[in-house]
Amino acid sequence: MARTLAYVATLIALVVATTLSLTATLQPLWITYHPFSSRSASLSSVVSDNIGLFRRCISSSAKCQPFPAPANPLIGHHPERISSFSFFCPHWRTARLQMTFVAIVQFTTLMAILFTLYRQRLAAWRDTMTPTKKGGGGVHYGIVIAGLLWLAAAGELVALGIVSYLFDHDDLFLVPGYELGPSFHLALISSGISLLAGVGLVMASWVLEEEEEEEGRIFLGDNENVPPQDQDL
Template sequence: MTRSYVYVSGLVAFIAGNAPISPPIQIRHPRRPATALNLASIAVPRWITFSVHAGDEKIERQIGLHKSCSTLDSPHCRDFPYKDLCLYEDRYFCSMWRTVGFLESFTALICLAGLACFVVIIRGGKYKRETGWPVPAFMMTLAATLQFVVISIVAYLYDHDEQFTVPGWNLDASWAMAVSSASICLLSAVGISASAYLIPPEGGYTFLDDPLNS
């Protein structure tokens, strides 16, 4: 049976795993707060980065799900993948990258729905706590699964696409945020599911005296 403190612990872990961070949204801009981890991974253009030193100058390029920022561009950020990257043989990369963006955005909606499930169950009384655990567990498992698909696709493109064969490219903060968020979602789902079977019922039962045998 899953008790209140289990749901509260799961909710805290879920929020902590998606806690606000402060990576740079744009190159050469001051650090500022971002939203939750999965939302930040959508907004922050740091899934894959390129960084080299050319003399005294540092050349950087940061690729996000929807933006690419570079110290060589003016303005520093533009939409990604851009049109000339999606021609001929590079159309496969564009299709895969846009799929990643869609899945990560859909995962954000799943996470928000999962938070709503936690709130409803915690406020819903003993019966909902006893019977409602499969819903948040499923939502968190689904969110984790989608994010693992996303990070796997990005890692595959990073390892196999020709544009990343030049030394200096690396998986960066947004990819790591997605890994952390997916891992915490999955662990929370496992914890809640296990508690439903391992923790004794809340309050137990009170046995009444049998008046016929007293």
């Protein structure tokens, strides 16, 4: 029961992390631009710019545009800065690819946890979980699932690192007013949840494994102390 609760808690954490990750990936809010309007500036002159992994939404445009765009990787960039395109675009697409990879790993982890819970429930239904067998392979399952969680977190951290580096070094974001947006922070929170969930699952698996092994030794010791039944002559 305790092991099941550990997996259920991990499942809940994974659902939260996956939701945050998907929201961050799909929303064009990785880098945002909201300039400080002066007293003389009219409201119509204030332009917002929201950049995501797949699209870019500018308030002056009625429709979001693909980003980086195939024809012009950096919409609004001056043509003389075309030399930076060869660096920016591949790295931005790499960050996008990393977050797509993270989504695949997270859904794979979700299926792995559900399969583990189904396996435990099926074993309980068949009443085959004896004290000597309890937890058999439990640590291994926990390590595998934790490894998937850490892999997803690593993918998110790579994407975050790429976006953060481009934000600090690319000319597009030198204009005052650009800042890392909500999607960036959602992905950061998601990676933290995945890391902590993996650590918690491994620790719970080790503790429960030791407890179940101790219960198994006690069970075997009790059986050895039971006097044999009288045999008929």
